[in-house]
Amino acid sequence: MRAAFITGASRTAFGRHEGYDTLDLMSIAAREALDDAGLTNEQIDGVVTGYSTSMPHLMLATLFCEHFGLKPSYANALQLGGATGAAMVMQAKLLVQVGQCERVLVVAGENRLTSEGGRDQAIQTLAQVGHAHQEVPFGAMIPGYYALLAGQYIARTGASETDLAQIAVYMRRQAQATDGAHLTTALTLEEATASRPIATPLRIADCCPISDGAAAFVVTRTPSEQGAVRIAGAGQAHKHQHISTATDWYGFGAADAAARAFAEAGIERSEIDLLGIYDSFTVTLAMLMEEIGFAPEGRAGQQLASGFHDGPDQPLNTHGGLLSYGHPGVAGGMAHLVEVTRQMQRRAGVRQTKGPAKAAYVHADGGVLSAHVGLVLATDRG
Amino acid sequence: MKNIFDQLAATYAEGHIRFQVCEACGHHQTFARPFCVACHATDLEWRDGETGIVVACTVMHRAPTSDWKARLPYAIALIDLLEGPRVMALADPTLTTEDRVTLKPGGLHNLPYFEPMVTK
Numbered sequence: 422m423r424a425a426f427i428t429g430a431s432r433t434a435f436g437r438h439e440g441y442d443t444l445d446l447m448s449i450a451a452r453e454a455l456d457d458a459g460l461t462n463e464q465i466d467g468v469v470t471g472y473s474t475s476m477p478h479l480m481l482a483t484l485f486c487e488h489f490g491l492k493p494s495y496a497n498a499l500q501l502g503g504a505t506g507a508a509m510v511m512q513a514k515l516l517v518q519v520g521q522c523e524r525v526l527v528v529a530g531e532n533r534l535t536s537e538g539g540r541d542q543a544i545q546t547l548a549q550v551g552h553a554h555q556e557v558p559f560g561a562m563i564p565g566y567y568a569l570l571a572g573q574y575i576a577r578t579g580a581s582e583t584d585l586a587q588i589a590v591y592m593r594r595q596a597q598a599t600d601g602a603h604l605t606t607a608l609t610l611e612e613a614t615a616s617r618p619i620a621t622p623l624r625i626a627d628c629c630p631i632s633d634g635a636a637a638f639v640v641t642r643t644p645s646e647q648g649a650v651r652i653a654g655a656g657q658a659h660k661h662q663h664i665s666t667a668t669d670w671y672g673f674g675a676a677d678a679a680a681r682a683f684a685e686a687g688i689e690r691s692e693i694d695l696l697g698i699y700d701s702f703t704v705t706l707a708m709l710m711e712e713i714g715f716a717p718e719g720r721a722g723q724q725l726a727s728g729f730h731d732g733p734d735q736p737l738n739t740h741g742g743l744l745s746y747g748h749p750g751v752a753g754g755m756a757h758l759v760e761v762t763r764q765m766q767r768r769a770g771v772r773q774t775k776g777p778a779k780a781a782y783v784h785a786d787g788g789v790l791s792a793h794v795g796l797v798l799a800t801d802r803g
Numbered sequence: 804m805k806n807i808f809d810q811l812a813a814t815y816a817e818g819h820i821r822f823q824v825c826e827a828c829g830h831h832q833t834f835a836r837p838f839c840v841a842c843h844a845t846d847l848e849w850r851d852g853e854t855g856i857v858v859a860c861t862v863m864h865r866a867p868t869s870d871w872k873a874r875l876p877y878a879i880a881l882i883d884l885l886e887g888p889r890v891m892a893l894a895d896p897t898l899t900t901e902d903r904v905t906l907k908p909g910g911l912h913n914l915p916y917f918e919p920m921v922t923k
Contacts, residue, residue, distance in 0.1 A: 548867040554808040555834055556891050558815065559879050559914060560871035565861055569881050572859030576900035621862040665833050665881060665891050 424803030425517040427510075427650045428524075429458030429639030430762040432755065434601030435747030438633040439535050443476035444488045446530035446635035450752070451489055454637035458645065460524060465639075467495040467522030469512050471505040471529040471751030474546050475536035485528065495522055502550060502787025503701060504657075505529070506636070506755035507794035511655040513640035523642055529751035530635020543631050550788050552663045564628055564702070566664045566789040568620035571704040575622060577670065578719025580707065582622045586613035587726040588703040589626040589744055596741025598772050603632045603747030627703040632747030636755035638762075644802055648766030653688060653780075654797035656681025664789040675712040675784060678793035686797035688780050690714055693797075694735055695764055695774070695781035697757030700742040709784055713795075733776030739764060740772070754785040758796065765800050807835045818910025822887045823847040831887040852884035854905045854920065860898040874912065880904075882917055892917055 431453030433446060441449075447470070455461070468491055470482040478484050482496040495516060501508045506529060513525035533543050548562035556566075574580060590610050596602035613626035644651065658674035658681070661667045683690055696715065700706035707721035715735070716724045724730070730737040740746045740760040743753050761781045763769040781798040814821045824831045825839035826846040838845050858881040866872040880894035882904060893916040898904060904917040 544865070545867050552834060552891075554811060557867075558812075559891055559893055560863060560866060560868075560874070560877060561879050561891065562863075562865070562867040564865065565863055565879055568861035568863075569859040569879070572861060572900060576859070618862070618864045620864065623861075663834070665889055668889055 422518045423520065423642055425514040425640055425642065425652045426644040427638055427652065427762050428641045428643070428645040429454035429460065429637070430759045431457055432601070432636040432752065432759045433530070433634050435632040435634035435749055435756070436603040437535055438532055441532055441633065443473040443531045444485060446532060446633065447485055447528050448489055450530055450635035450637035451526060451528045454526065454528070454639050458639040458641070460639060462490050465491055465524050465526045466493050467513065467516050467525035468493045469509045469525060469527045470498045471509060472498060472500045473531035474543060474750060475531045475533055491526070501792040501794070503699060503754050504785045504787035504792040504794045505751045507758070507783060507785040507796055508657065510638060510640065510652065510758060510796060511657070511794060513638070514652040514655055517640055517642050525640045526637065527640060528635070528637035529755060531750050531752070532633040533749050534631050534633045540631050552665065556663060556665060564620040564623055567702045567704055568623045569664055570708065570790065571622050571702070573670065574704055574708060580719040580722060583610065583614055584722030585627055585703040585707060586610055587722040588700065588706050589613045591725040591730070592700060592738060592742045592744035595739055596745030599740045599746060602741045602745055603630050604745045623702060623704070629701050629743035629748040629753070632749040632753070634747060634749035634752050636752040636759055638755070638758070645766070647768065649800055649802050650762050650765045651799045651801055651803050652796060653799040654682040654684070654686025656685065656795045658793045659791065662788055662791050667790065673708070673712060673790040674793040675709050675786065675790070676714070678795040679713045679782070679784065682795035682797045686799065688797055688799065692780045693782045694776050695761055695778045696735055696737040697761045697781065697783040698738060699754055699757070699785040700738060700744050701748065703744065705786065705790070706742070708790060709786065713784065733774060736764070736774040736776060739769065739774065758783050761798060765798060804836060807837065811835055815910070815915055816913045818906060818908060818915050820852040820884070820890055820892060820906060820915045821849050822852055822884070822890065824850050824887065833888040833890060850886060852886045852890065854886070854903070855882040855884040855917070857894070857898050857900055857902040857904055858883055858889060859900055860894050862896045880917055895919060
């Protein structure tokens, strides 16, 4: 099978982009990704987009193509909640590998924060990932669903609310060195554990912000001149949709998706020296890290607090993650992969890790730990 | 599925929890549908759930709609029914994981509401 490489990557600042709509933000990220790859519109023969809650169009992929001036031979829009961005990259990889496309633009973005209705509308829209008749009627919403996971996590593992807060503190520290991060005000452990409750045991510091922003990639058959980043493996797992039916505590799907990605890549988990792990809530990161095996059960928060991920061995979410770089929907999960790409190309500026960054793992989940996509990246030419 | 969910909503309004059990294979399911998710047989029996164990309980301090905002704070729990599957419902905010619970007669806000089981 042919190899597939990330040759262009970009993300806008996340936060407030007053007056910019979905297509504006997607266009900015797409332009930057194409420039990064050194490609023109005419050279793009595949386009993969996600969805936008603030512009719920039936045909977002081709809507964007017309707007941006693209005439690809293949286009598609994917919907897997927070896992969409990673799934889009997996799809682009497959399109290149089977020879359907040579150069695929992967792009998503939206003004989730400043669109009409703003944060309140976004929260109401997102609550609908719950079961319409047997969960949503109880006044549940996304933080509530994840709070029900957090309650189980604390009860089962013996981890504390303070351990979870350590994850928020870690992400904020990373974001403070990152241009374009949504939240950069210093956050102490004391402030995080005293922040206002949203859905117990989760506090506002445990929750990612709702942002405006966009991100894009170009995936091609040939590596970038700026440093080869090969998509060496990709895997998915989808075992439930709603939290009420997620009864297998030891197998939400993260480990299955990761195992499939590692198997395809021929890379062991122990070889991974760079991580980009989805962190919509502190508990999301803890549960993903532990199920996949990057932290012992109940110890993810303590592991981050110990400084392990600040060292060269296995840097994690060096841009600040969803918790502090921000979360504009599909682009939120793509920002982790943009960061991993920059680190692997040794173009991460002040955040450049001292470690080798030769084999990375990126994981995203959608719904309530429902849809899982894992990607393994390698700095070789296939 | 409109009929099924209308029927379920009427049950909720009285504070009751009902779930389906497959007459062919015995599988019980959390979410109602016209067939058994395990074997796809279509003969399903409705049963009542009344008691269970708390999987997790969260007290909401932020609400998705203005109606729910007026009720803050309120609690939502996942309950493993002794009689069958895991379900979501309203709950007493003091509940924690592994507590034994029973349905409050009449429910709350026209929805089923679990409260601590009182040992007699």
